[in-house]
Amino acid sequence: MPISRLSFPILALVLACVSSAHAQQAGGAPPPQPVTVVTLEASDVTLISVLPGRVTASGVAEVRPQVSGIVTERMFEEGRPVEQGAALYHIDAASYEAAKAAAEAGLAQAQAQQRSAEREEKRQQELRERAVVSQQVLDDAVATLESANAAVKVAEAQVQAAAIDLDRTTIRAPISGVVGLSQTTQGALVTAGQASALTVIRKLDPVYVDVTQSAADLLKWRRSGQQLAAEKSTVVTLRLADGTAYEHQGFLAAAEPHVNEQTGVVVLRVEFPNPDQFLLPGMYVQVEMPQAVIENAILAPQEGVTRDRRGRPMAMVVNAQNQVETRELTVQRDQGNQWVVTDGLQAGDRVIVGGLQKVAAGMTVVPEERPAKTSEASN
Template identity: 60%
Template sequence: MPRLFRVLAAILTLTLATGPGLAQQGPGQGGERPPTPVTVVTLAAQDVTLTTRLPGRVVASGVAEVRPQVAGLIIERLFEEGAEVALGDALYRIDAASYEAQVAAAEAAVAQATATLRAARKEADRIQTLLARNVTSQQNVDDAVAARDAAEAGLKVAEAQLLAARIDLERTTITAPLAGTVGRSLTTRGALVTAGQAQPLAVIRSLDPVYVDVTMSAAELIAWRRGHLETTLQNADRTVSLNLPDGGGFDHEGELTAAEPYVDEQTGVVVLRMEFPNPDKLLLPGMYVQVDMPTGVVQGAILAPQEGVSRDRRGRPTAMVVTPENVVEERVLTVIGDRGSDWIVTGGLADGDRMVVAGLQKIAPGATVAPEERAAAPAPAN
């Protein structure tokens, strides 16, 4: 028993000695919890250009089908398939022997008509002299003058025929009617061609610049022309950008140049035409592309990082904002679109607000937090 009392006394003494220390331990052992660390981004109001993405096809700015204007056999091709050609460059030669003969015959006809006219003029002058001497009749004078006039008309006909023969001879060399890129040859040496045939010999396309034809609904076009999709939109411009089939962007900006003046009755869309410089010939006719076209400018909008926006039970977009007192406040947002990894917000956030982007699962409205600023990424260009 004495030993038992001594053990109990020792335990009691130890408890009394350590008790005050336990009572004085800091937070986390029964005291107040420390502020929760969160990552925030300080928001800035800015003017944001809204865009819409429209599907389209590349169209050559000029297309010319090369066809012969005279008949004959193709004896030579004078271009490399796929090469650049200038206006007037020789592309094909047609056998010109028969056309050279026609020119020679026409030249001879002109010479004959010239000689006939010379003789008719001399005869008319002679008859006029005889009439002055009262040696001949007026009828003979009239006949001589008529013969002279007929000879003059005959010479003009012969000269016109010579001109036509020379034109046909020139057309035996088929030239480029348009500057651009010539495609593959659709005929071969030795082929017989005819004037104005349906099948072209080759096709030339102008590829710098090129057009991109896109479709837009009539309602969207009306809104764009009015210059506003929301009450805060204004000053829409015509500059457009292009996305290539591989997902990459095109290096050159384009411009909206025209819109069809009618709406397709079956689809309800309007065709818009954009023009893009194409110095590297990267865009080819028929290629499927997507065009980002500005629809207006939102003044004083906020670009809110998407990772900091969630939805409440009613489906409304919300964000957590840290007040100057480091207290969390929930905001309901008005979102009108997206820009990259950000939402475009026109209501619920203001310039200078500190929005929580990390640590959201640890906080609730009214909680005190320890905010840490995250380095903001550069704002995308409008």
């Protein structure tokens, strides 16, 4: 019976399967498993700690009246920058102008008595030289002059105090900054040194970020050779509440010389420039603080590190014979999407990052280097 043309492909497929089965029965090994690897490099790694903090103004001034009276005018726009010495409020000054006028009149009276005492003292001095009057009369004239001189000084002080009170009827900005909302209105009665502030001025460039760090971590940081930023050498970066990075870098300005007994932490103050007033007091941020520098450390991709049943970090490495080895690692900490490894790996090792589920120790594999673009994108 003739064989149709359609039967030839089926027959060839059956013959190939039979041939493959005979090859496996004859002891043929499967081809090496392809894996993706990353070749490691040694470098000095700066450890970074992410610390939470709050933004605070570098200068805060609560504006309060120093004299009592009725507010007649507010002379600033809320939420706008003001310069030091700029007028903010004006208090009715009629009573203070009258007080100054009365003080000036008292000064004029004291000065007139002073001039009269000076003439009397001079006359008694001349008479005494001619032995016309007694020494007692001259002494009385001298005492009267000294009393008049003192009265003039008291009157001058009263004029100065009245002038100060009159000047304080114009409430001025004690510092330069951004003025907040006004807590009083025109026509309100205010008193000297009252508890509630009329408004608050905040200096927003630069700003401070106060963060907390454990005393143990601070000791490690200081032992690594880091110093407080007298030279502004400790560069610090900032991450905002939405996860984005702040465009300006700051520096560590100061550390509270005190450890909180309850929490065991130290308050660190970081200073950041804020030319656009993007950072506002009270804003929650995260500070990326450098802690220490590890020399010749290895950064291993996190996807290439696993844990055994005891929780120890392990990595699969392809040796020079393209065979898989298992390494136990000493991991210092994480750094982004990598692990900082101080023992177990060295420069030049090829760590398996793809195909881990299909390999085991001792297997021969075909390593393929992961493209650099993929590695950079994952970072």
